[in-house]
Structures are given as C-alpha cells and as structure tokens.
Amino acid sequence: MLRPKSMERVLLVGSKERLEEVLETIRELRVLHLEEFTGTEKGKPLEGSEEISEKLISLRSVLSRLSEEIRQVYSELNPIHKITEEEIEKKEKEILNIISRLQSLLEERDKTKSTLNDKKSEINLLRILESLDIRLDVFHEYETIDYKVGVTQTELNEEMLKSELNSDEFEIFTGFHDGKNILAIFYRKELSKSVERLLDRFGFSELEEIYKITKKYRSGHPSEIINSLEMELHEIKENASRLEAEILSILKENLFRILAYEEYLKAKSIVKEAPLWVGVTKETFLLEGWVPSDSIDSLSSLKDIFFTKIEEDENSEPPTLLENPQLIKPFEALVNSYSVPRYHEIDPSSLIFVTFPLFYGLMLGDVGYGMLLLILTSSGILKSFLEKLGFGSSSRVISKILLVSSVWTIIFGYVYNEFFGFEILRNILPYPSFLPVHRLGKEGIKELFLITVTIGIAHLYLGLIMGFRNKAIEEGLRKAIHEKGGWLLILTGMTVLVYGLILPMVTGSQGISGSMELFVLLIISGSFLLVSGGLGIEIVEIPSILSNILSYTRLMAIGISSAVIAVSFNEMGIGSILSGNEILGGLILLSGHSINLALGIIGPGLHSLRLQYVEFFTKFYLGGGRRFSPFGLERKYTIPRR
C-alpha cells in the first residue's frame, strides 16, 4: 500500500521468425512495460504495417467526423456486444463496405450542407432586392448608365439628391430590409464621380454580393425567384435528413462491428510497430522490459524463448505501478497530479486517503452539508454535473474523493453540533461530556486552535520521518541524519515554541518557563546538523517550519467562516419567516445554503489539498517517476484469437 508494486527487469531472446507471435502473446498478457533496447541494431516495422496504419487512419477520420452520431447511438446500444477476431477477419470485406458507404454518405452530407448554405444566402440577398421592388431585368450592362446597390445610414429621397447633384439624370429605388435602408441608384456614367462622393457622405456601403445574384438570375421579379429557391431548399433539407437517417441506421446496426474493427486494427498495428523498440541480430530478437514480480510466471511460460531476469542497474529506474485497495484508488489521482512517485519512494496515496478527507471534514464540519454531499456523490448527481462542466474522466475521481470526505464532514458536524448552521443536534443525539466543540464561541476557537496545531505538528513529523526513510534508502543513512534529522530537530524546536509560548499567548495564559532556552538549543543543534552535512543554505528555510505549523490553523479558520456564513443565512431567512415573509425567507435559506455548500465543496477541497501539497509533500515527496504502461491494449469490443 505504501510502496508501488515491485518490478523485475527481464530480457526475452528468441528466434526472429517468432517475434510477431511473441509480441501478440505479450500484448494479450498486458504485463510487460517495454523498454527501448539499446546496444544492438533495432528492428524494423513488420510486414503489412503501413497498410494497417493507412486503414486505421482513414477509419479514424470517419469515426471522428461521426463523433456526435456515435455518442447518440452508443447511449442507446448498451450493453457492449463483443466480437471475436476470427469473425472480424471473416467479415472484413463487409465491414470495409460499410465504412466506405459511411464515407460517401458523409461526403454527400457535406455537399448538401454547403449547397444549403449557398441557397440560404442567395435567398437573403434576393430579399434585399425584393424590398426595392424592382425586376432583375434592369440590372443589365448599359453603355451609358451605371448603377450601385447598397446600404445607407439615412433614408434618401429623390428631391434631396437632385439638389445635391444638380442634375436629374438618375433614378433611385429605396427599400427597407432587416432594419437597414437599402438604396439602388441608376445614373449616367458622367455623373459617377459626383454620385460616389455624395453617397460617401451619406455613409453608403455597397453590397457587392448583390451583383453576383443579378448576374446569375438575369430576369424575373425577386419574389418569384425566392419562391422557386424555397422549393429547392425544402428538397435539399429533406435530402439532408434522409442522409442523416441513413447514417444513423447504419450506425445502429453496425456500430459495435465498426468499433471492434478499429480495436482489431489498433491491436495489429501496435504489434507491427513494436519491433522499433526491440533489438535484433541476424537470427534473433532481444526484448527488454519491466514486469510486476507477481506476473513474472505468465511470461516465463512462453515456449522456446530464452527468458532471464536482469539485475537492476543505477541508470534504469523501474516504472511505477501504484497498488492500493479500491477505496484508496481515487486518491492516487491527487498524488499523480502532483507527480508520479518514483519507484523507490513511498506512495503517499493511503496517507492522503486518511488526511485529505479528515481535513476536509474538520473544515466543512456540518451534518446537514455532509449528508447532502453524501447524497450528491453516492447517487452520481455530482459526477454527471461535473461531466457536463467538462471535467471528463476526473469527474468520477472527484466524486469518489468527496464521497469519503462527506463521511468525515458528518462526523465533525456531530462534534461541532451543527446542522445547516443550526445547533440543534444536541437536543436529539447523546453527547459525551467533552463534546460538542462549539466553534462559534471563544472557548471552542481556542480548543480548535490547539487541536489544529497539534494535527499540523503530527502531520509534519510524519512527513519528515518518511522523508528520512526515503533519503536513507536512496542516499544512505548519513545523508538522511544530516538533512532530515536536522529538520526533525528544528521541527521539535518549533513545537516547543508553539506549545510553550505561542499557544499560551493566544489563550491568554502564562507561558511554560524554560521553553525559550530549549527552543534555541534545538534550533541551533538542528542547524548544526544541516551545516555539517553541507546544507548550510537550507538554514534560511528555518522560519518556514513555524509558518508550516501555523498554516494548519486554516483548518479552524476556514471552518469558522463557513459556519458563520451558514448561521448568517439562517438568521436572515428565519428573520423574514418570523416577520411573515415565508417565501422570501425560504428562498434566502435555500439559495444561501446552496451557495455555502458550493463554496464548501471548493474551499475546503483546495485548502485540504494545499496542506498535502505544500506542507506535507515538501517534507518527503519528490515524484518524477514513470507510469507503468504495459504493452498491449484494453479489449473493449473484441475477443482476441485463442
């Protein structure tokens, strides 16, 4: 639990002819983390690899273009129906035909979409001409007359233009479309300069696209053309929905076959490409990698293959495969998002499984919120909500972590005697004499201060002790004593300072005599260990240990702020209910507690995580390991050949 799975480095040697077969077997075993072989010449991709990757690429492009439809069909098609590889091979032609049919349907669909858009924009332009109420026949190419169509800022009339142009050798048509003034002006070519200048002044912008329409449809009234275009549009739309329906029906019938074919191709292609990682000589192949120690038997059973374990050397760090019980698994994500543990390091997932939810509960601490959170997480509502927000696969992990945290929230809610901020649990449940801790009162705050600082000190000791262990294993006992031992002494000194001076100061009592002297002694001896170990520069970090300890008082502070918010909303809500405004009061209570719960999920979550990452991990955890990723693939849609 505290250590990643133990690994063995292995070497497989066999005759080159059997390479493909051996790789296929290993692929199905999924226990070997392949390492790139260094030393001899490396192999080339196996025969047929190009053909398979081409097939795979074209299939994937079809699948990605169909992603929307596949999601739709997939949700209707559970459970998955698995297909054997033999069946896929037998029906490969058929499947390829289906895929090429889908491809041509997609092409047709794209084409229809683009004509649909073209026609729509044509209709739009024709509507502009319709508003001018002129036939398209007038837009000829004349020898002496020019014309312009466009949008003007203000409405223009003929009289105005006449006086401005000092001429009546023009004609205008005006209209109104889509909130804009439309103008078409026909004028003698000699006038063109003054017309342009004038139109500029009125903020005229020409609609160039209109001329495409007038060139295309040379005669008739715009309304007539619009009518016939709309008929066409209707047909195109029908065609598009027919195509969509055909695509959907093909997918409904064949989706699992297509997905299985993709998986089949992928399985083949990884084997065909793998020789790039394998060493070869004239007759043999050499394959190197890491295997979890308990799976080593499955590899050694390969027939006619020379199999041997290799001693670990210093340059080769084994990959990390974390091994934790199902309940703790989600907490691995918190560790991995910091960094993957190195093979020789302690895997802190199980420690975080204890402390993260504990801190979370200490902060949120309310039976009402805890139960609500328990319902939201165990029913999967929170998970699907997070999925909608785009958290993807981490939604499940977050939801599970919060599920564990909600249990602690309920426990501490009992300790604090809080139910949605109301202190009513004491009337219903039995309490021992030292409980509840009333965190809104002065005494409760002092108690919590002491509790949180103590938790902090214990957490830091645990971190440094594990750091000592890691250092001792990786760099020897001497180094560990100098570095982590020095820090342990300093932490002890700070502990004396906190208990002997700071806590009495806060609670207003007398400090413990002699603690200052002990503090100075411990700090000096700790610094001496650091300096003599060549780590003098680390002395500047000494005050950070004190700030680390005091940082844990956030467990109290965040909790009080969330409790105060709950109490304030209760007072506001109950206040308005008592003064006769039940609806407003109910709304205040409902929205107030929803906001506080939302804040309560984010705030304690981040602060609890911060205490792990900043205060705890920095004492022992380095990370930077490689994740164990075995050669092979997850079989979701296919059954491998026997």
Add this chain to the structure above:
Amino acid sequence: MEVGVEGYKAIGAALAIGLTGLAAGIAEKEIGAAAVGAMAEEERLFAKGLILTVIPETIVIFGLIIAMRLLP
C-alpha cells in the same frame, strides 16, 4: 469621544487581519495570473501552480494569530 484600551485592541486586530489579507491578495494576484498562464500551456503544472499561488496565504494566518493574541 474617547477610545478605550479595548477599542484600540479591536482596531489593532482588525488592521492585523485586514492588512495581511490585502497583502496576501496582492502577492497572490501576480503569482496566480502567471500560474494560470502556465497551466493553460501545460495542464500538468496544476499542482505546482497551486503550491506557488498559495504560498503568500500564510501571511493572513500570522495576522489571524496576532488578532487572536490581541482579543483573548
């Protein structure tokens, strides 16, 4: 109007919390902006970004302790 000793203590406590909060905010503003920028480039920097962003938070906790010392 005269301010008593208790009054000065309360003002002192409020200043301790308020000013340290402001200071932490100013410090975190720039770190946070840079951390979000880095995270946008590479998502796996989340943990490191978080750590760097919350470092100045401790200032507030010092303020809190001073305030608690002033108002026992």
